[in-house]
Amino acid sequence: MREITPGMGRDNMAVTLPGSKSYSHRLLIAAALAEGESRITGLLRSEDTLLTRDALRAFGAVIEDDGEAMVVTGTGGRFQACAEPIYLANSGTSMRLLTGIAALGQGETVLTGTKRMGERPIEDLLVAMRQAGTPAQCVNPTQCPPVKVTGGHFEGGKVTLDCRISSQFLSSLLLAGPYAPKGIEVTVAGELVSRPYVEITLDIMARFGIEVTHDDFQVFRVAPNQSYKPGTYHCEPDGSNASYFWAAAAVTGKSVKVMNVTKKSRQGDVGLVDVLEKMGCTVTHEDDGTTVTGGELSAVTVDMALMPDVVPTLAVVAAHAKGTTVIENVAHLREKECDRLGCVAVELRKMGIDAVAKESSLEITGGTLTGSEVETYDDHRMAMSFSVAGLTTPGVRILDPGCVKKSFPSYWDVFDSLQ
Template identity: 55%
Template structure:
């Protein structure tokens, strides 16, 4: 348990680690490449290290240096792994690896925590089955643990439901180039979180893979392609930037996050635009994006493409005038926690009117009071509610170590807000 000290931010510059989403995808692409790869500025967090360890178990040769990670790729074919691969509660690791495991030899079992066993993966398994891959949920419930047989990934035409997660499509896209026939992928429902698909396509292109697409509806990836070995850099994480922009919004201060650009494929960079609509000033400079707080007003906003920023925005909304309506976010129920319910419950503890509905979250700004915040072993709940403690005495964060999942140095970086 830690207590957040109230503080009025002046002017700060913050540096956040590499993108979690880009790190996962870059590590997997490097492991599939035709030789040695160097990944610069990777995020080393619980989730990304689980992906790295899994790739190593599947045969990739890994050397973790101080400033980079070196991976010698397997040219699109993983080696057998007799032991179950444990992925804790990293949904990204589970979903992305479930597809590419089909490129290996033997049978792979991907396991995790009890919470992971409630996170849906059935739509991806159904798509793999369409491709002739006998993937299955071991409990026959559409959730992990899963069993993926290698040696059956020939490619072909497939339709996939992405109404729950865009990661199902990303998994197929990462797998497709290494199959003999490639894949013709049709998205039957959704997709949610579209910028994450753009990230996957971006990584494919960086590694020399050709992808044709019709928006987010159809994707054609030729088979027999090769991930090109080389040197790759991971850009700073826009999701992590959001907590510091939110801190500026709530306190009326000014925070610059270095290295983050509006040109990024990361959808979460769009939080700066939402904060601008709420009354903040946003400056896009050559070194990063600066948010300066102002008189906050409520907004109605579609966050389908920025789901990880919903708890962040909800906490900012608690200090805005009026009722903020956050729409198209039902897929947050299948995250590390049910983020609609958990965000709503903790705001209510602080005396804020918050209502979680089927597909939206309503937050009415008011006078917040201190409270002990349960984090549900969810890193984004911990980091989001830390913002509230900057202006509300008595905010205490339970189990603060859960930030290890995505931002191990969060609390150290957070302290830099107090040195302006």
């Protein structure tokens, strides 16, 4: 348990954050798919990204960490069979991206995780993988992991993919696509949620020399006979984790600059600053970072389908704003580390805030918060978001604060530097 001390130390602060989780997963995967040696700096070393690293080692990539860079000797896409199941805890990105990549393995690969991972759907990806020739099934009749993938049959060709639950399914097929004998053509069925994460995938593939074309994010084509090029790469800081520091400024009225996170990034979550601006904050964009200065906060109605991971952050800011904020089009948040619509609403109500989780939206009426013991549901984003409420409200106690290790092991040190 960790009790948050209200207040911030100075009026203007700057924070520097570790690497982007989404970019780190992809940089490691692309380097493991390349033939030869890549050197990657700025990578996030957190529970989830290290699970991806270890899985890639099990597939045959050699990955060494000299403290500054990870040096990856890739496999050229020829993965070895894994006798042991690959354990991926509750890292959805690892599970979904590596399931597609496992099609490149020789023989059977089983990918498994925590109890919660066993409740996070993956069948839509497996349906598409089977269309591309790869035998792939859920081990239990749950539509969720563990999954079993039989490598060595990945033909590629035309597949249809339902992307209403997760964009990670599409990223997965695209990353594996260049090594399918027929390449891959993916037609997106249903709304593509979380599209910016697909843009991150395309960015990394382009940087590693892979061409992907698409018709306005509806049909994606990856030609065969392309290969990932090894090289020297750098990972930018994490835009989702920047949200807690911008939110800290928003609710306290102070200024916080997050270094080297800017609107030029393809990380969609940086778009949170536009929402904060609409709510009454002042946002300053500079080449070396983005500053939020808090102001009189008022409610907004906003579609957050493209920015799922910063919804808990926005919810905590909305609890401090005048009026009712409506966060729309976020049904997919129910499939994350916890049911982020239900759990955010429960924890805000415990603090005396009127919060209602609907089927695909969240409504929060700002008011006076009271301190409470915050359940974090083994969800890093619950812990980090609600810590922000503790800056304005005495008695906020975060249970299991160590769960931040999933994406940001040094979170509490950086958070404490605000005080």
